[in-house]
Amino acid sequence: MIKDYIKDVDSGSRNAGWREKLAVQRFKDLRKKYDYDEQEVERILNIVHLFKYAKGDWRGKPFNLLPHQAFFLGAIFGLKLPNGTRLIREAMLNMAKKGGKSEMDGVFAVIFNFFDGEFSAENYIVANKTEQALHAFKSAKGIVNQLVDDFPSFKDDLKIYDTKMEHKILQPSTDNYIKTLPYGASSLDGVNPHLVIIDE
Secondary structure, eight states, X not given: OHHHHHHHHHHTOSOOOHHHHHHHHXXXXXXXXXXXXXXXXXXXXXXXXXXXXXXXXXXXXXXXOOHHHHHHHHHHXXXXXXXXXXXXXXXOOOOOTTSSHHHHHHHHHHHHHHSSOOSSOEEEEEESSHHHHHHHHHHHHHHHHXXXXXXXXXXXXXXXXXXXXXXXXXETTTTEEEEEEEOSTTTTTTOOEEEEEEEO
């Protein structure tokens, strides 16, 4: 899917804007300089295919990635430094309104929390307002609940706190969690984040 996407952007068969074309060119340039872990990318894409949409008309339907979404995931999880760690540490995803940005935020939160091989991973969703951060949190929560429906044993290692005071998804065996935070100069003071999603 990713190779076809790149080919379509390069050939012009996809109506891509100049930023999209630059992103593809940058990805190709980075692949020449750094390792690309195709097995890891395939693992991530296979995991996402187990996810289901959490809300709206698509609720309960399989999360079938669009080509540009697969490309975004592939760049982040595939490009590796010589020591095997990920090259991409920061990424910006720009999408039109109603383009599924909150769903993609939820996908990233769930992957980093449950499927990244980390322990005590602190994964934060930050926005100017709590209600805004909750869009991504609810997407992550919805994906997790769908996983519980399809794989009941997933519930054995899961705790969800969704109250007025706290919005948190915890995996007790690893002490990994997804948590919302209000945006502010001190909101990330004293934390050691594995992932920070900033929803603007």
